[in-house]
Amino acid sequence: MGTNMRKIGCLSTLLVVSALSGCGVLGPSEYKEPANDDAATLVFSKGGHMLVIPNIYTGAAECTDRTRLPPIPDDGEVVRKIAAGQPISFSLSRTEGYLGDGCVVTATFTPVPNHRYLAQVKGHGTTCHLELNDAGKPGDEYVPPKAVAKEDRKWHRPLSESGPFCTE
Known part of the structure; x- marks a missing residue:
């Protein structure tokens, strides 16, 4: 009887995990770019060989509903269209040497329509800061x-x- 109860317990656990993973509760959702023509562009880049993963939060006020983007390649960028005229929050998680100490920087700003923004995390070890610049329109x-006014x-x-993933 004890063995049957354990099997039922294991099956129940598997069913719950399967149900939750099907609903996307266990991980961040995929980012969906806005379809409007006046969207801004946010470019994530990095300098050096480190793991940097950008996240965009659809709930800007408290950094809720995280959408994870792919890691930034060593020789490239991750570029996404973002809604303009309303606050957006994002973070960059950085780990040096792919296994060492890391840090996370998070900011909120309000993009201007059709502008291109450049975001890069800089620093060393567990200390880092975010540089956010407006490169203007095409x-x-x-x-x-x-430099962009950001919080x-x-x-x-x-x-x-x-979430929430941020405060203050």
Whole structure:
């Protein structure tokens, strides 16, 4: 009888995990770009050989409903269209040497329609900061990028995947 109860317990656990994973509760959802023509562009890049994973939060106020993007390649960027005219929050998780100490930077800002924003995490070890610059509209290639007014947020580990992932 004890063996049957254990089998039922294991089956119940598997069913619950399967049901939750089918609903996307166990991991971040996939980011969906806005379809409107005046969307802004957010470019995530990095300097050096480190693991950097960007996240965008659809709930900007408290960094809720995380959408994870792919890791930034060593020789490239991760580029996404973002809704303009409303606050957006994002974070960059960085680990040096792919196994060493790391840090997370999180910020909120309000993008301007059709502008291109450049986000990069900089620092060393567990200390880092975020550089966010506005590269302007298409055709502004000869105008130097300008620092963006942003609100630096304090990242924290939430109780569930829906967040909140930040405070302050």
